[in-house]
Amino acid sequence: MMLSRTADHLFWMGRYMERAENLARLLEVSHAISLMPRSHNGGAEISAPLALTGRLDDFQSRHDHTEPAQVLHYMAYDLTNPASILSALRSARENAHAVRGKISSDMWMSLNASWLEGRKLAEQGEDFQLFFDWVKERAHLFRGAAYSTMRRSDAFYFLRLGTFLERADNTARLLDVKSHLLPDQQSADSTDYYTWSTLLRGLGAFEAYHETYRDTLNGKRVFDLLLLREDMPRSLRACFDEIRQALAQIQGDNGRPARRLATELNAALEFTAMDEVFDEGMHPFLRRMLGEINRLGESIQRAYLEAA
Amino acid sequence: MHALTLPHSSHYDEMLLSSGAVRPHYQGFAEWLQAQTPEALSRKREEANQRFHRVGITFSVYGDESGAERLIPFDTIPRIVPAAEWRALEAGMRQRVKALNAFLHDIYHDHAIVKAGIIPAEQVFTNAQYQPAMQGIDLPDQIYAHITGVDIIRHADGQYYVLEDNLRVPSGVSYMLENRKMMMRLFPELFARHAVGVVDQYPALLLSTLRQASRIDNPTVVVLTPGHYNSAYFEHAFLAQQMGVELVEGRDLFVRDDHVYMRTTAGHKQVDVIYRRIDDAFLDPLAFRPDSMLGVPGLLSAYRQGNVILANAIGTGVADDKSIYPYVPEMIRFYLGEEPLLNNVPTWQCRKPEDLQYVLEHLDELVVKEVHGAGGYGMLIGPVASEEEKQLFRDKLATDPAGYIAQPTLCLSSCPTFVEAGIAPRHLDLRPFVLSSGKDITMVPGGLTRVALKAGSLVVNSSQGGGTKDTWVLED
Numbered sequence: 001m002m003l004s005r006t007a008d009h010l011f012w013m014g015r016y017m018e019r020a021e022n023l024a025r026l027l028e029v030s031h032a033i034s035l036m037p038r039s040h041n042g043g044a045e046i047s048a049p050l051a052l053t054g055r056l057d058d059f060q061s062r063h064d065h066t067e068p069a070q071v072l073h074y075m076a077y078d079l080t081n082p083a084s085i086l087s088a089l090r091s092a093r094e095n096a097h098a099v100r101g102k103i104s105s106d107m108w109m110s111l112n113a114s115w116l117e118g119r120k121l122a123e124q125g126e127d128f129q130l131f132f133d134w135v136k137e138r139a140h141l142f143r144g145a146a147y148s149t150m151r152r153s154d155a156f157y158f159l160r161l162g163t164f165l166e167r168a169d170n171t172a173r174l175l176d177v178k179s180h181l182l183p184d185q186q187s188a189d190s191t192d193y194y195t196w197s198t199l200l201r202g203l204g205a206f207e208a209y210h211e212t213y214r215d216t217l218n219g220k221r222v223f224d225l226l227l228l229r230e231d232m233p234r235s236l237r238a239c240f241d242e243i244r245q246a247l248a249q250i251q252g253d254n255g256r257p258a259r260r261l262a263t264e265l266n267a268a269l270e271f272t273a274m275d276e277v278f279d280e281g282m283h284p285f286l287r288r289m290l291g292e293i294n295r296l297g298e299s300i301q302r303a304y305l306e307a308a
Numbered sequence: 309m310h311a312l313t314l315p316h317s318s319h320y321d322e323m324l325l326s327s328g329a330v331r332p333h334y335q336g337f338a339e340w341l342q343a344q345t346p347e348a349l350s351r352k353r354e355e356a357n358q359r360f361h362r363v364g365i366t367f368s369v370y371g372d373e374s375g376a377e378r379l380i381p382f383d384t385i386p387r388i389v390p391a392a393e394w395r396a397l398e399a400g401m402r403q404r405v406k407a408l409n410a411f412l413h414d415i416y417h418d419h420a421i422v423k424a425g426i427i428p429a430e431q432v433f434t435n436a437q438y439q440p441a442m443q444g445i446d447l448p449d450q451i452y453a454h455i456t457g458v459d460i461i462r463h464a465d466g467q468y469y470v471l472e473d474n475l476r477v478p479s480g481v482s483y484m485l486e487n488r489k490m491m492m493r494l495f496p497e498l499f500a501r502h503a504v505g506v507v508d509q510y511p512a513l514l515l516s517t518l519r520q521a522s523r524i525d526n527p528t529v530v531v532l533t534p535g536h537y538n539s540a541y542f543e544h545a546f547l548a549q550q551m552g553v554e555l556v557e558g559r560d561l562f563v564r565d566d567h568v569y570m571r572t573t574a575g576h577k578q579v580d581v582i583y584r585r586i587d588d589a590f591l592d593p594l595a596f597r598p599d600s601m602l603g604v605p606g607l608l609s610a611y612r613q614g615n616v617i618l619a620n621a622i623g624t625g626v627a628d629d630k631s632i633y634p635y636v637p638e639m640i641r642f643y644l645g646e647e648p649l650l651n652n653v654p655t656w657q658c659r660k661p662e663d664l665q666y667v668l669e670h671l672d673e674l675v676v677k678e679v680h681g682a683g684g685y686g687m688l689i690g691p692v693a694s695e696e697e698k699q700l701f702r703d704k705l706a707t708d709p710a711g712y713i714a715q716p717t718l719c720l721s722s723c724p725t726f727v728e729a730g731i732a733p734r735h736l737d738l739r740p741f742v743l744s745s746g747k748d749i750t751m752v753p754g755g756l757t758r759v760a761l762k763a764g765s766l767v768v769n770s771s772q773g774g775g776t777k778d779t780w781v782l783e784d
C-alpha cells in the first residue's frame with residue numbers, strides 16, 4: 001500500500017527514463033537511415049521521430065526546412081520541446097525528487113546526475129551520436145541502480161510498470177513506422193539490409209537476431225523478434241509479460257481490471273503466430289496493439305494512480 | 309595555534325571570559341581544540357560541507373531550473389550547555405508550554421483570563437491569529453500546541469530569556485538531528501570525552517506524541533507538506549521517513565462524511581492524526597483562503613467533528629503573537645499558580661500611550677518589532693539604526709502604534725565560531741523543541757543553535773544569513 005501520488009511519481013519516473021532511452025534509440029536509427037546513400041526519402045526518414053512523438057506541427061512552425069541537424073537538436077536538446085530527451089530527463093528527475101524518501105539514494109544520485117550532466121552536454125552542443133550513447137548508458141545505470149538497490153515492494157513494481165508500459169508503446173510505435181517497408185516476399189535488397197540492420201542495432205537486437213535465426217536479415221523475422229519473442233527484452237510480448245508480473249505483485253484488489261487486461265494481452269501474443277499478424281496486416285495489428293497499451297495505461301491510472 | 313579573537317566584555321560568551329580564560333564546561337573541548345592543527349580542522353569543515361552538499365542536493369533542491377540548493381552554513385564548534393543550566397531551562401519550558409496550552413484552551417472556551425481582567429479582550433479577540441471557528445471545540449487532553457519551539461537567548465547578565473514561543477509550525481528540528489550526526493561523524497573522539505545528551509530519539513518521541521494526540525488506539529499518522537518546492541521540504545520528508553509515516557500533500561487527502569482519507573494504491577485509508585506543516589490560512593480552502601491549493605476542502609469540518617487531529621491545532625498563533633507574549637508570565641501565575649521559572653524580555657506595548665511615549669523617547673536603545681512580524685523582518689534595532697530608519701519607525705508608530713512592541717536591545721551571548729580569520733565570537737540563540745501530550749511534556753536535551761555569522765550581528769535567522777551549530781547538553 002502506498003500513496004497514489006507516490007505510485008504515480010514512481011510510474012512516471014520509470015516512463016520518462018525509458019522514454020529518454022527509446023528516443024535516443026529512435027533518433028539514432030532515423031539519423032542513420034536518413035544517411036543511406038540510396039535513400040530516396042531521407043527527409044521523411046529524419047522527420048519520422050517528429051511524427052512519432054506528435055511534434056511535427058510544432059517543429060514545422062519553427063523551421064521552414066527539415067534539416068537533420070535541426071531535427072536532432074530539437075528532439076535531443078530542446079527544453080522547450082516537451083518531447084525531447086532532455087525534457088524527459090528533467091521530468092524523470094522531478095518525479096524522483098517528489099518521492100525522494102521512497103527510492104534509494106543510488107537511484108536519486110543517478111537521476112539527478114543524468115539531468116545535470118545532460119543539461120551541460122546540451123549546452124556544449126555535444127555530438128549527437130555521443131549524446132545518444134551517453135543517454136543509453138544513463139538509462140542502463142538507472143535501471144541497474146533500481147534493480148540492485150530497491151526493495152521489492154510496491155514502489156519497485158510501479159517503477160517497473162512505468163518502464164515496460166513505455167517500452168511496449170515505444171516498440172509498437174517504432175515498428176509501426178517501419179511496417180510500410182515490409183515486402184510481400186523475402187527480399188535481398190541491400191537497402192532493406194541496411195534498414196533492418198540499423199533498426200536491430202538501434203534496439204540492441206542485432207546479435208540476438210543472428211543468434212536466434214542464424215540467417216540473413218529479413219523484415220518478417222525482425223518483426224517476429226520484436227513482437228512475439230518472449231526472450232527479447234524489448235519485444236512487445238516481453239513487455240506485456242513484465243507488466244503482467246508487476247501487476248500481480250502489487251497489493252490490493254483495485255487493479256483487477258488492469259491485471260485481467262495485461263494477462264489477456266500477454267496470452268493473446270503468446271498464442272499468436274506471425275502469419276496471423278500478416279493476415280490482419282502489420283499496420284492494423286500495431287494500431288490495435290497501441291490501442292490496447294493505451295487502455296492498459298488508463299486502467300492502471302484508474303486503479304492506482306488517480307485522485308479517486 | 310588558532311588565530312583566536314576574544315569576546316568583548318559587553319556580552320556573555322558561552323566558552324570564554326574576556327580575559328581568554330575558558331569556562332569550566334568547555335575545558336575538555338578547549339584542550340582538544342588546542343591539539344588540532346588549523347589545517348586538519350579546515351579539512352573537516354570541508355568534509356562537512358561536501359557531505360551536507362550531497363545530502364543538500366538530495367533534499368534542499370528548490371523548484372528552480374538550475375536545481376540549485378541552499379545550504380545553511382554549519383559551524384563545527386559546538387554550543388555546550390552545562391547540565392544544571394539545562395535542567396533549569398527544561399523546567400522553565402515545561403511550565404511555559406503548559407501555561408500556553410491552558411491559555412489556548414481558555415480563550416477558546418470560557419475566557420477566564422479575559423474575565424479576570426488580566427489580558428484585555430481586544431488583545432485576544434481582535435487578533436488576526438484568533439480563530440473563532442475554534443470556540444467551544446474540545447480537543448483531547450486539551451492540547452493545542454503538540455510541538456513548540458521556544459526561542460531562548462542569553463543576555464549580558466548571564467541569564468536566559470525567552471525571546472518568543474513558536475506554537476504554529478516551528479521548524480529546524482531536522483538540523484538539530486543532522487548537525488549531531490555530522491559532529492559524530494567528523495569528531496567521534498569528542499563524544500568519547502564528553503557525556504553529551506542524546507537527541508536521536510526525537511522522531512520516535514514525536515511519533516508517540518502524535519499518536520497520543522488521538523482518542524483512538526492505533527491511529528494513522530501522516531505529515532502534511534505544502535510540497536517539494538517548499539523550503540522546508542527536506543525537514544518534512546526527513547521527519548516522515550524517520551517516523552515511518554506517509555508524507556502527504558493536500559491533494560492526497562480528501563474529506564467524506566466529515567472523515568479524512570488518503571488516496572492509496574489499495575484504496576482509501578482513513579487518516580487520524582495530521583502533523584501539518586502548513587499554516588492555518590492554507591489548511592482548508594472552504595474555511596480559510598479560498599485560493600489555497602495546498603489544503604484539503606472540508607478539513608475544518610472534519611476537525612470540528614473530532615474525526616481528525618491536527619498538530620498543532622488551528623488557532624495556536626494567537627498565543628505566540630508578540631502582542632500576547634508580554635502576558636505569558638501572568639498566564640503562568642493565573643493557570644498554574646506558580647512563579648515563572650524563565651525570564652520574559654521586558655516589553656513595551658506601543659498600543660499603551662505611556663509605553664509608546666517611552667519607546668519614542670528611547671528609540672536609540674530599543675528594538676522595535678512588528679507584532680505580527682517573523683523571520684527577522686520588519687524590525688528596528690535602535691543602537692545601530694540610521695536616522696532615516698528611525699524616522700521611518702517613528703512614522704509607523706504614529707500611524708499604527710498597536711502594530712508594534714519594543715524591547716531593550718538584548719545582547720545575545722556569543723560562542724567562538726570559525727570565520728575567515730580564524731576563530732571569533734559570534735552571537736547565537738537556542739531553539740529547543742517541546743512535545744506535549746496528555747501524558748507528559750517531553751523534550752530531547754538540546755535544540756537548534758542558530759548563529760549570526762556576520763561580526764556583531766544579532767540576527768540569527770537563516771533567511772538573513774545565519775548558520776547553525778550542534779548543541780551539546782552535558783550530562784552530570
